[in-house]
Amino acid sequence: MRLNATIAAVALVTAGLVGPAEAGREQIRIVGSSTVFPFSTAVAEQFGKTSKFKTPVVESTGSGGGMKLFCAGVGLQHPDITNSSRRIKSSEFDSCTQNGISITEVKIGFDGIVLANAKSAPRFSLTKEQVFRALAAKVPVDGKLVENPYMKWSDIDPSLPETKIEVLGPPPTSGTRDAFVELAMEGGCKAIEGAAELGLEKKACHPIREDGAFVEAGENDNLIVQKLEANPNALGIFGFSFLDQNGDKLQGSLVNGVEPTFENIAAGDYGISRSLYFYVKKEHIGTVPGIKEFVKEFTSDRAYGPEGYLVDKGLIPLPDNTRRSMSDQARTMALLSGL
Numbered sequence: 001m002r003l004n005a006t007i008a009a010v011a012l013v014t015a016g017l018v019g020p021a022e023a024g025r026e027q028i029r030i031v032g033s034s035t036v037f038p039f040s041t042a043v044a045e046q047f048g049k050t051s052k053f054k055t056p057v058v059e060s061t062g063s064g065g066g067m068k069l070f071c072a073g074v075g076l077q078h079p080d081i082t083n084s085s086r087r088i089k090s091s092e093f094d095s096c097t098q099n100g101i102s103i104t105e106v107k108i109g110f111d112g113i114v115l116a117n118a119k120s121a122p123r124f125s126l127t128k129e130q131v132f133r134a135l136a137a138k139v140p141v142d143g144k145l146v147e148n149p150y151m152k153w154s155d156i157d158p159s160l161p162e163t164k165i166e167v168l169g170p171p172p173t174s175g176t177r178d179a180f181v182e183l184a185m186e187g188g189c190k191a192i193e194g195a196a197e198l199g200l201e202k203k204a205c206h207p208i209r210e211d212g213a214f215v216e217a218g219e220n221d222n223l224i225v226q227k228l229e230a231n232p233n234a235l236g237i238f239g240f241s242f243l244d245q246n247g248d249k250l251q252g253s254l255v256n257g258v259e260p261t262f263e264n265i266a267a268g269d270y271g272i273s274r275s276l277y278f279y280v281k282k283e284h285i286g287t288v289p290g291i292k293e294f295v296k297e298f299t300s301d302r303a304y305g306p307e308g309y310l311v312d313k314g315l316i317p318l319p320d321n322t323r324r325s326m327s328d329q330a331r332t333m334a335l336l337s338g339l
Contacts, residue, residue, distance in 0.1 A: 028056035032066025032083030053290030063175025085175030112240035124253035132188025241314025
C-alpha cells in the first residue's frame with residue numbers, strides 16, 4: 001500500500017498538482033464544521049492510537065469554509081475530508097465536480113441547535129416566532145414590515161425577561177448558522193399570521209439584524225461558552241454537543257415547550273435539529289495513507305453506534321437500519337452523483 005501511495009504521489013508531482021514537499025504527506029487532513037470538529041477529533045485520536053497510520057490533522061474552519069477548501073481541487077495541498085453540520089449545497093457540489101473531485105457523503109448522526117445561557121440566570125422558554133422576532137432584520141408591526149424595533153425580550157412578549165436582546169452566534173460561513181436560519185428563523189417566520197401576505201417566505205425570513213442584538217462570535221464555540229459565563233443576560237447559539245459538554249455552566253432554552261435533550265433530539269421532538277456529515281475526496285484515496293481505514297473507524301459501532309465513544313461527546317446516533325446502510329455506503333466509498 002505504501003508503494004502504491006508513493007507511486008501516486010510521484011505522479012501528482014509529475015503532473016504539477018503538488019510540489020515535492022507536499023508529495024510525501026502521510027497524515028489525513030480534515031477541515032470543516034466546528035460542530036463536527038470534536039467528533040472528528042475523537043475519531044482521529046482513536047485512529048492514531050489503534051492503527052498503523054499517523055493521527056489525522058483536524059481543523060475547525062466552519063462548514064462553508066471547509067467546503068471551499070475541499071472543493072478547490074485535487075492534490076495534496078488540498079484537504080482530503082471536510083466535515084459539515086449541514087448537507088453539501090448544490091453550488092458546492094458543482095464546484096467540486098468542475099474541479100475534478102468525486103465525493104463520498106457520510107451522514108454520522110444528529111445534533112440539535114440550542115439557544116443557551118448561563119445557569120446563573122433564569123432559563124428562557126421561547127417559541128420559534130419569538131426567536132424570529134428577536135433576531136430578524138425586519139419584522140411585521142401593525143401589519144407592516146419594518147426594521148426590527150425590539151430592544152428587550154419583554155418588548156416582544158411581556159412574559160419574557162426585561163433584559164436587552166443579546167445573542168451570540170456563528171458567522172455566515174457556519175453550517176450551524178445555515179441550519180439555525182432555516183429551521184428556527186424560517187420556522188418562526190411561518191408561524192406569524194399573515195407572513196405570506198407580507199412577503200415573509202423562505203429566504204425572505206433569513207436576514208439577521210445587524211444593529212448589535214446579534215453578535216457574530218466566530219467559529220469557536222468554546223469562546224461563546226466563555227462569553228456567556230461572563231454575561232448571564234446573553235444567549236448563545238451552538239450545537240447541542242457543546243451544551244452537553246458544558247452542562248455544569250450552561251442551560252438550554254426550551255423551544256416551543258421542548259427542552260433540548262439527547263432523548264428529545266433523537267425522538268425528533270425538539271424542533272431545531274439537523275443531520276451531521278463528512279465528505280471524502282475519492283481522488284486522494286491511495287495517495288494519502290489511511291483514508292479508507294479512517295472512514296471505517298468513524299462508521300464503526302464502537303465510534304458512532306448507540307454505545308459508541310462519540311455518544312459520550314454528544315452525538316445523537318442514527319437509527320440502527322440507517323446507520324448500518326450508511327456504514328456500508330461509506331466503506332464501499334459510494335459516490336454522490338447529484339443533489
